Amino acid sequence: xxxxxxxxxxxxxxxxxxxxxxxxxxxxxxxxxxxxxxxxxxxxxxxxxxxxxxxxxxxxxxxxxxxxxxxxxxxxxxxxxxxxxxxxxxxxxxxxxxxxxxxxxxxxxxxxxxxxxxxxxxxxxxxxxxxxxxxxxxxxxxxxxxxxxxxxxxxxxxxxxxxxxxxxxxxxxxxxxxxxxxxxxxxxxxxxxxxxxxxxxxxxxxxxxxxxxxxxxxxxxxxxxxxxxxxxxxxxxxxxxxxxxxxxxxxxxxxxxxxxxxxxxxxxxxxxxxxxxxxxxxxxxxxxxxxxxxxxxxxxxxxxxxxxxxxxxxxxxxxxxxxxxxxxxxxxxxxxxxxxxxxxxxxxxxxxxxxxxxxxxxxxxxxxxxxxxx
Amino acid sequence: xxxxxxxxxxxxxxxxxxxxxxxxxxxxxxxxxxxxxxxxxxxxxxxxxxxxxxxxxxxxxxxxxxxxxxxxxxxxxxxxxxxxxxxxxxxxxxxxxxxxxxxxxxxxxxxxxxxxxxxxxxxxxxxxxxxxxxxxxxxxxxxxxxxxxxxxxxxxxxxxxxxxxxxxxxxxxxxxxxxxxxxxxxxxxxxxxxxxxxxxxxxxxxxxxxxxxxxxxxxxxxxxxxxxxxxxxxxxxxxxxxxxxxxxxxxxxxxxxxxxxxxxxxxxxxxxxxxxxxxxxxxxxxxxxxxxxxxxxxxxxxxxxxxxxxxxxxxxxxxxxxxxxxxxxxxxxxxxxxxxxxxxxxxxxxxxxxxxxxxxxxxxxxxxxx
Numbered sequence: 001x002x003x004x005x006x007x008x009x010x011x012x013x014x015x016x017x018x019x020x021x022x023x024x025x026x027x028x029x030x031x032x033x034x035x036x037x038x039x040x041x042x043x044x045x046x047x048x049x050x051x052x053x054x055x056x057x058x059x060x061x062x063x064x065x066x067x068x069x070x071x072x073x074x075x076x077x078x079x080x081x082x083x084x085x086x087x088x089x090x091x092x093x094x095x096x097x098x099x100x101x102x103x104x105x106x107x108x109x110x111x112x113x114x115x116x117x118x119x120x121x122x123x124x125x126x127x128x129x130x131x132x133x134x135x136x137x138x139x140x141x142x143x144x145x146x147x148x149x150x151x152x153x154x155x156x157x158x159x160x161x162x163x164x165x166x167x168x169x170x171x172x173x174x175x176x177x178x179x180x181x182x183x184x185x186x187x188x189x190x191x192x193x194x195x196x197x198x199x200x201x202x203x204x205x206x207x208x209x210x211x212x213x214x215x216x217x218x219x220x221x222x223x224x225x226x227x228x229x230x231x232x233x234x235x236x237x238x239x240x241x242x243x244x245x246x247x248x249x250x251x252x253x254x255x256x257x258x259x260x261x262x263x264x265x266x267x268x269x270x271x272x273x274x275x276x277x278x279x280x281x282x283x284x285x286x287x288x289x290x291x292x293x294x295x296x297x298x299x300x301x302x303x304x305x306x307x308x309x310x311x312x313x314x315x316x317x318x319x320x321x322x323x324x325x326x327x328x329x330x331x332x333x334x335x336x337x338x339x340x341x342x343x344x345x346x347x348x349x350x351x352x353x354x355x356x357x358x359x360x361x362x363x364x365x366x367x368x369x370x371x372x373x374x
Numbered sequence: 375x376x377x378x379x380x381x382x383x384x385x386x387x388x389x390x391x392x393x394x395x396x397x398x399x400x401x402x403x404x405x406x407x408x409x410x411x412x413x414x415x416x417x418x419x420x421x422x423x424x425x426x427x428x429x430x431x432x433x434x435x436x437x438x439x440x441x442x443x444x445x446x447x448x449x450x451x452x453x454x455x456x457x458x459x460x461x462x463x464x465x466x467x468x469x470x471x472x473x474x475x476x477x478x479x480x481x482x483x484x485x486x487x488x489x490x491x492x493x494x495x496x497x498x499x500x501x502x503x504x505x506x507x508x509x510x511x512x513x514x515x516x517x518x519x520x521x522x523x524x525x526x527x528x529x530x531x532x533x534x535x536x537x538x539x540x541x542x543x544x545x546x547x548x549x550x551x552x553x554x555x556x557x558x559x560x561x562x563x564x565x566x567x568x569x570x571x572x573x574x575x576x577x578x579x580x581x582x583x584x585x586x587x588x589x590x591x592x593x594x595x596x597x598x599x600x601x602x603x604x605x606x607x608x609x610x611x612x613x614x615x616x617x618x619x620x621x622x623x624x625x626x627x628x629x630x631x632x633x634x635x636x637x638x639x640x641x642x643x644x645x646x647x648x649x650x651x652x653x654x655x656x657x658x659x660x661x662x663x664x665x666x667x668x669x670x671x672x673x674x675x676x677x678x679x680x681x682x683x684x685x686x687x688x689x690x691x692x693x694x695x696x697x698x699x700x701x702x703x704x705x706x707x708x709x710x711x712x713x714x715x716x717x718x719x720x721x722x723x724x725x726x727x728x729x730x731x732x733x734x735x736x737x738x739x740x741x742x743x744x
Binding site: 117131294303 | 421424471506524532545570656672674680
């Protein structure tokens with residue numbers, strides 16, 4: 001056994017014992033991923049269900065009833081019948097309904113004249129639900145109107161028109177869960193990394209045990225690697241828990257090869273663990289390190305990595321900032337590997353970026369452990 | 375009377391010591407007040423669902439006047455940017471796979487002929503579903519362009535749906551997200567701050583000293599809770615000011631009601647934090663338990679997607695989450711101009727959480743077996 005290995009194994013045993021001794025480590029290492037998977041997988045969804053929409057029929061003619069009949073039985077909206085507008089306004093204010101569809105008193109008369117109008121008021125605070133209600137309501141009414149027009153038009157000779165035939169690739173059912181679950185894996189690996197390792201060095205600085213280590217022959221790099229290794233094992237377990245959940249629980253297709261997914265995930269896991277370690281070494285105080293770990297990991301990975309918000313829509317400055325985050329590179333790669341299949345050019349490019357980050361962060365953590373007192 | 379003064383003076387001393395610990399160190403000061411500022415700016419620009427830039431590719435097999443006119447309308451929106459003009463269907467997979475284009479508009483060879491014959495001419499839209507929310511928004515936009523184009527052909531729709539959006543007339547997603555951050559961003563740091571406060575003293579051994587002073591557990595609780603609540607409110611105020619004056623999102627409701635809600639909400643968050651703190655033996659434990667708590671609180675709050683989209687069981691679970699109701703209150707007071715009557719219910723779960731966790735923490739200070 002080389003001296004390097006001997007020292008490394010000794011440190012590794014110490015770190016592993018410290019990890020296993022405190023139950024809170026295992027709670028976060030093994031329980032948090034499961035909690036996150038379940039909450040994200042089931043709790044986060046952009047697919048609107050049963051949004052209550054008030055329907056106000058000021059015109060009670062058969063035509064008016066027929067035009068709103070198409071709204072019933074839809075999974076997206078749940079019709080609520082209103083008697084008058086003040087009732088609708090009151091229920092909107094109380095948050096009981098998300099929108100009001102008003103069929104005006106002269107609807108049938110205008111319809112026979114060929115230009116009818118209905119009014120849709122939506123609560124714009126929740127923009128996603130508002131847009132879904134609008135597109136669903138105008139879609140249903142449009143279909144009804146088209147059918148009416150076709151019936152009338154077949155006698156009079158039709159007018160040509162363009163119809164849109166949409167096809168969603170990679171996500172045929174257009175389910176938000178499909179793109180959220182790969183993103184969720186990125187988030188789990190980011191959080192595990194940052195949370196578990198961010199106190200490791202700071203704690204030793206605060207307790208003075210690091211100074212004791214300085215008088216031993218161990219080298220900074222050995223300390224860094226020994227601190228990373230046990231957590232890498234925990235992270236790997238989490239990785240497979242995520243993959244199993246994605247496949248069996250959420251039935252998200254895994255179209256790329258397992259090899260590519262596992263290799264890139266392990267690489268990213270190393271990056272996020274060494275980021276935590278780097279924060280720990282740079283801050284030297286548990287209080288600052290934990291605040292920093294929380295700030296640097298969760299919200300950026302959630303908001304700026306392309307997890308939910310499409311980076312194509314953000315200003316250039318934010319795009320540049322998002323490119324600095326390692327999570328962004330892993331996010332794009334993992335979504336592609338899951339939904340689109342192997343893309344080796346992208347794999348090579350993004351994995352090299354991640355490898356570069358891992359090297360830089362490990363080197364930086366090593367630097368913060370130089371045997372010199374502050 | 376005199377007893378009350380002594381009581382308050384003692385609490386005041388503890389508050390002062392706690393505040394000094396937080397504010398004396400420049401690094402800690404920066405850590406508590408800068409992130410709220412930076413994050414609200416970053417996320418204000420970065421967190422948007424609004425489609426502003428949709429690169430697309432065209433496969434136009436018809437090359438007639440009609441398809442040219444339709445494509446000119448697509449280009450004219452300023453949102454769609456043509457990145458490729460394809461010659462055959464075999465090119466579609468490439469531009470979508472590489473992510474060069476969010477969508478491909480495919481126009482069949484008989485497009486012009488079908489339109490002239492007075493029948494329906496299909497415009498195929500192939501979308502990259504790797505982010506199905508953006509893709510659906512782009513599809514909706516194309517649909518609206520086509521509807522407008524059809525009208526020029528004389529195919530006027532029989533029924534016009536006239537849409538109006540209350541409280542957010544242009545349906546900007548930033549308006550939905552930013553007020554929610556007033557609660558969410560400050561909760562992250564405040565909860566961690568309070569969770570570390572007692573754990574730090576335990577780890578350093580000073581908490582035992584605090585216990586032998588004449589301070590009662592209730593006084594310790596108030597002395598520990600108030601500074602954290604104060605930090606939380608300062609953070610909320612920073613974010614609030616940025617939203618109001620930098621992003622200029624109009625505020626419709628009462629500032630007093632907003633702050634009453636924020637105070638209650640922050641109190642509940644600090645209560646959770648102090649309970650965690652009282653249970654932990656070390657800062658490491660306090661931090662990890664905090665993370666274990668914060669994640670569900672954030673995810674089940676309605677920050678990213680509305681609570682009403684969740685399965686029923688999870689919706690019930692959210693009733694113990696002060697962030698869900700704090701966020702609902704802030705959004706509705708800020709954007710809808712809701713009054714106390716409309717948001718009264720939001721106070722119930724927040725007060726309940728504060729009413730349980732704060733006394734629990736005080737009890738745990740003395741009765742936890744180390």
